[in-house]
Amino acid sequence: MKEATESLNFIEHIVEEDLTAGFPKEKLCFRFPPEPNGYLHIGHAASICLNFGLGEKYGAPVNLRFDDTNPAKEEQEYVDAIKRDIAWLGFKWANECYSSDYFQQLHDWAVQLIHQGKAYVDQQSSEQIAEQKGTPTSPGTNSPYRDRPVAENLDLFERMKKGEFAPGTYLLRAKIDMASPNMHMRDPILYRIIHAHHHRTGDSWCIYPMYDWAHGESDYLEQVSHSFCTLEFKAHRELYDWYLDQIIDPKKLRPKQREFARRNLSFTVMSKRKLLELVQKNVVSGWDDPRMPTISGLRRRGYTPTSIRKFSDVAGISKRDNVTDVSLLEFCLREDLNQSATRVMAVLNPIKVVLQNYPEGQTEILHLENNPEKADTGTHEVPFSRELYIEREDFKEEADSNFFRLTIGQEVRLKSAYIIKAESVIKDAAGNLLEIHCSYDPNSRSGSGTDASQRKVKSTIHWVSVAHAISAEVREYDRLFLDESPDTHESKSYMDFINPNSLKVIKTAFLEPHLGQANPNESYQFQRLGYFTLDPDSKAGQLVFNKTVGLKDNWAKQNAAPTNKQASPAKPVAPAPQEVKSALNEIQYIGKKLTNLSGDKLEDALNDIRKQAEGVSYEELEPLFATASKKVGTRIAVLVALSALLAKGTPKTQAASEFIASCKSDESNTLREEAVKIA
């Protein structure tokens, strides 16, 4: 039974309001409008999931529109990458559009503006224009060319278009208001001259529309109903609307721009410009470096589309500045991977174990569960022999009782194999550990069903057989920046916070042989270590694995941080004198949680309410009859309490009767049932 009262985000509220105000549902249309000047990142994913999510929710088309109005920055490579990323996330766009498809229409409308005296050709330098623009606190001044005659504007604009002028010499500007408190309204630029090859229109244009002129009109041409963008465009809305006013046909749909806050992630930066700098300065290996917050980086790292979509869903959408903790993203990732990743064994930091009582030269084939979360995924074979590698961290010669792993004299189980006990160690002259000599219990093989195999030991550790292991490179990643919000410091640049140790390469890790056939698109759980996936750098016989994310590790946590036990002394622990709740409050409190209960628990809660009702008077209860119908729990609680009062002989007032009647026709089954019981 799914609750119908799923809460909406503010964007969905906007759409819902429009719908209730009479906007036809079949005219809903959304769009995702990236500029093809870089790669998409996790912040874009929020916008993608928002727009395409809306499309799925309302069965409305969502266009993918490339905002390609500046050929100096844009490339086909980015167009391709963006399409790949969106498709990888699992979304389908209704139409693939380009702002450049509308260049002719945009031009014609601009000519129309000139005719109407609403646009003029300026020929000042950018410095002069900037100076005349004023500041946010002081008005601007008019350009000397502002009142150029229409015919002259027409001629000049035509010659701009024909390529008669050099870049920077002429501009087309809208004639609005140089004194507007909104800087964007101070005669914004419509067209500038750029002599550059456009990735789609080639050299057929040398004048290009500015963002504001192109964006709203493109929305209009595509009949996009809701144009959602990030908050920094809020101030552009007035201009967006002004431009629309100039050209709109009232019989057609008028797009509506609304803004939401961009999503920030802790310990990274989220702007194409800054990410580009990391690439250009070789801080990372490229846009798809697994440490990058780009979609392509996350993909290479081993993130799944499901996890990213879940994250966008869970993180939500709002209008305030935010820094979402990466731990939320990682939670979504682990949740998905735990269900899907094949379990394997790999040793990253090996120490050799020799089983003294295991026959030399013998090999056994054991079976390892592919995924304990899914019983039907079967097992795969893993060879076992006398000499094994285990993780160095899994052995200590002696340790306190908190250490569950292998120590001299202490038994552990080798995962899916035997129980072993450490007997002695071999060291070199310098005292470095070389080998651990152990004994194994031949009767303890996993799954053999013997008493010895059922024995409980303090822990189970992973291993690989020395003779059968394959070696591979493993890359482990840490956060790219040492500061939670590296680009929010006034006196420091985000480049000052780069983590010098964000990449750790393990040249030779030992993997169980099953991984020799690892699938590049699959995630593996290296048991007890984390999730890993094959990097594209892999070659036959030279595998490279990326660590996607570690497992939650309580042992490491309690090990690492005995010092910062409780970061802040916080408040005195003395429990505030708990006020005795009134019976009425108690009923309301139980009521609020009622909708989450069922079966016996629900019955118990209802009985609680009946008991509490003894301490409540009818007069206290009556005002609650007006409880909002959405608060079903409270209404049930009130009804049950009322029923208890009536049973006790309280006279039934008209208000009570009306309340009971309204409950009988409520959507909630429980509420209806209780109401019927009274009558």
Place this chain on the structure above:
RNA sequence: UGACUGAUGGUGUAACUGGCAACACGUCUGAUUUUGGUUCAGAAGAGUCUAGGUUCGAGCCCUAGUCGGUCAACCA
């Protein structure tokens, strides 16, 4: 000294036209576990930026503040 915008536990979001702060992550217990994983049960943690006001009742309304963000590219 401007305009616009925002403020809810450590974090991210909820709370329909005012009805007595919810969900998730994170943290901490305990149980289960052949992964110190998973799962399960539970706990702690905000009284909603401040100060007034309206109201039986305010996170939602009003007034005045405080703090944060955005806006002056021939970028988007």
